Amino acid sequence: MQAVTSVVISCAGIGSRLGLGMTKALIDIHGKSMIQRQLEMFESVEDIRVVVGFGSAKVIEEVRKYRSDAVFVFNHEYFTTKTGYSYYLGARDGNALALEYDGDLLVHPEDMERLLRMEGEWIAYADKASEDAVYVQVDAAGNVLGFSREDGDFEWTGPCCMKKEHVKPLAGNVYSQLEPYLPMKGIKIRAYDIDTYADYQHVLEVVKDW
């Protein structure tokens, strides 16, 4: 991994669509919380920046068990903003490159290792799996050409990596941050995000084989 990359994990959301009554970083996947699994994947990364908002005290308590050297970034506007804003807050005072990772995302650890070795700016996507997805359109080389709520070749899952000065104070989603810089280098990975209870049950099945 490039020494100058910060990892920004966005855990500020309410997790209202999931219906488990807790922020998604804390949900249990076969005996480990989501955030524990993520922090294990980022063990080699020096600068971990966890963006917190709703239920921040519990997220901080959980992260502290594994990475007491993390920097916690407050998104006090978590109710009115989305992950694109958390990405901005997490990236703005970090290292030159900021890898964005949604707290509700599970990436296959082998694929994450591959992503951590990549250089420069990039976008990761996966086979379509979620109930409520945003899609990416790609060219023959796998570069990302566009995002769509309607249809596309793959599902936009993240993570992505951008120069910090490219990440702006936008209230919307992370893909809104990426759109001005398209086309961008793309890479297909095995990844699942958990927005709904059906997603959660699906992930519980898939992760058994990881």
Next chain:
Amino acid sequence: MTKFLFDLDGTITKQETLPLIAKAFGVEAIEGLTKETIAGNVPFVESFIRRVHLLKDLPVDEVSCLLGTVEIYPLLATFIRAHKEACGIVTGNLSCWIGLLVQKLGCACYASEAVVENQRIQKLSAILRKENVVQQLKEEGHRVIFIGDGNNDVEAMRIADRSIAAALTHSPAAGVLSVADYLVLNEVALCRQLHQLL
């Protein structure tokens, strides 16, 4: 220029200094008052006046010597010494008590003041409002980063360009967490963030 302003007690020092003075000189009632103050249950100014009143008859030079030995976070001290022009201590504590401690860091210091005669405190003459220091530096065109943990840091942190809640010695006050941009749990994280903000 970027200016880094640090609270002293519990942010740079590994313990609160007023209870340390009280213990060393056998003055009771300070520790409970300090805890209540950190928790936000007693307003800072009132608490500070009461605590100084309890300690005012102690020889100032001996208190200063004692505080000169208080343990400070080593990585943080190294950062401050390496960037002393950019750093400042902002504390409600008395300048006559913390002189030796601050000398070890070599940076600017903004503190409360007392009239001292024959090594004894006669009266408090000024209680520092930390937000005034932030405001002044901002008006001079500086970008101000404030690092603190207590209720008397909240207003300064609210108006600083960036604020870092430091949970190095104890949990920051709830008011601090409600305005802070960042929270760090140890000095490794704090110093990494400070370097990134340079």
